[in-house]
Amino acid sequence: DAKTTQPTSMDCAEGRAANLPCNHSTISGNEYVYWYRQIHSQGPQYIIHGLKNNETNEMASLIITEDRKSSTLILPHATLRDTAVYYCIVRPNNAGNMLTFGGGTRLMVKP
Amino acid sequence: DGGITQSPKYLFRKEGQNVTLSCEQNLNHDAMYWYRQDPGQGLRLIYYSQIVNDFQKGDIAEGYSVSREKKESFPLTVTSAQKNPTAFYLCASSTGQGYTGELFFGEGSRLTVL
Numbered sequence: 640d641a642k643t644t645q646p647t648s649m650d651c652a653e654g655r656a657a658n659l660p661c662n663h664s665t666i667s668g669n670e671y672v673y674w675y676r677q678i679h680s681q682g683p684q685y686i687i688h689g690l691k692n693n694e695t696n697e698m699a700s701l702i703i704t705e706d707r708k709s710s711t712l713i714l715p716h717a718t719l720r721d722t723a724v725y726y727c728i729v730r731p732n733n734a735g736n737m738l739t740f741g742g743g744t745r746l747m748v749k750p
Numbered sequence: 751d752g753g754i755t756q757s758p759k760y761l762f763r764k765e766g767q768n769v770t771l772s773c774e775q776n777l778n779h780d781a782m783y784w785y786r787q788d789p790g791q792g793l794r795l796i797y798y799s800q801i802v803n804d805f806q807k808g809d810i811a812e813g814y815s816v817s818r819e820k821k822e823s824f825p826l827t828v829t830s831a832q833k834n835p836t837a838f839y840l841c842a843s844s845t846g847q848g849y850t851g852e853l854f855f856g857e858g859s860r861l862t863v864l
Contacts, residue, residue, distance in 0.1 A: 675853075682754075682840050682855025683793070726792065738853060740785070740793035 643727045648745040651721075657714040659744050661727030664708040671730045672703060673738060674712045676723040683726065683740070686712065717748045753777065756841050756856035763828075763835075763863055771826045771859045773841035780845060782824035783853065786810060787838040796839075799824055828861060836863045 644662040651657040663672065673688040687694055687701045689710070694701045700713040714721055726743040754775045763769045775782065781800050785793040795808030799818040813832025818824055824843075828835045838860050842853040 680838070680858070680860075682842070682858055683853070684855070685852045688852070739795070742792050 643729055643741055645725075645727050645741070645744045647742065648747065650747050650749055651714075651717045653719060653748055653750050654716055657717040657721065657746060657748070659712040659714075659725050659727075659746065660709065661711070662709045663727070663729050666707050666729050672701065672707075672710050673728040673730055674699070674701065675726045675728065675738075675740070676721075677726070677743070678720075678723045686725075688730075717746075719748050719750065722746060722748045754841060754843055754854055754856035756839075756859050758859060759857065761859060761861045763861065765863055766830045768830060769828050769835075769861065771828070771839055771841075771861070773824045773826065773856060775822055775824075775841075775843045775854075777843055777854060778821070779843035779854070780821070781843060782818070783842040783844075784808075784814070784816065784824070784826045785840040785842065787840060787858075793840060796826065835861055837861060 671688050671690050674686040675683040676686055677683040686698050687696055689701045689703050701710060703710045724743040724745050726740050728738050730738060757772045761769060783798040784796040786796055787793050794810050796810055796814050797805055797808050797816045799805035802818055802821050805816050805818050813829055815827045838858050840858045841856045844853050
């Protein structure tokens with residue numbers, strides 16, 4: 640399985656963009672990059688996923704480098720409610736819909 | 751509203767007792783999953799089921815058991831064989847089709863062994 644590396648924690652000022660990096664240097668050609676977040680004591684919530692192209696939805700943008708070895712999740716205008724643990728996950732191509740969650744990045748949005 | 755319901759939200763048990771955590775979904779999803787989360791840690795897969803009457807062990811299945819008799823239900827039993835059962839348990843489901851990989855999670859059940 641391709642592994643991911645994320646910073647343990649990050650701070651962001653309210654109203655500013657939060658840029659969360661993820662390294663996945665061993666990703667295979669047909670593995671997707673997924674992002675989830677988990678607010679304290681709740682179940683994780685899907686944010687976005689992508690393969691090669693950059694993706695955007697109502698929650699965030701996902702920027703994947705051309706070599707696909709890293710990606711960045713962007714929350715364009717962070718709010719206090721975006722304080723959570725953010726998980727970057729690479730999905731194996733032979734494991735059905737199973738996702739393996741690592742430690743993630745604890746994002747603290749400050750006033 | 752469609753979603754995943756886990757119960758109970760909080761559960762206390764004595765050592766040596768089995769306990770069953772309920773997970774019900776009305777999303778018509780084929781696949782269901784159980785994860786365990788310890789404080790400050792990520793999620794670890796206990797069991798998963800891609801279809802009714804079939805399930806597979808995940809990374810930490812020892813001391814746990816599941817059943818999948820109905821599409822909408824995937825209960826998890828934490829047996830007395832589980833050495834350190836105190837944890838936050840999360841149930842999830844997905845369509846099981848294609849490559850979307852989006853998991854829908856319940857709110858979790860927090861088990862404490864006294």
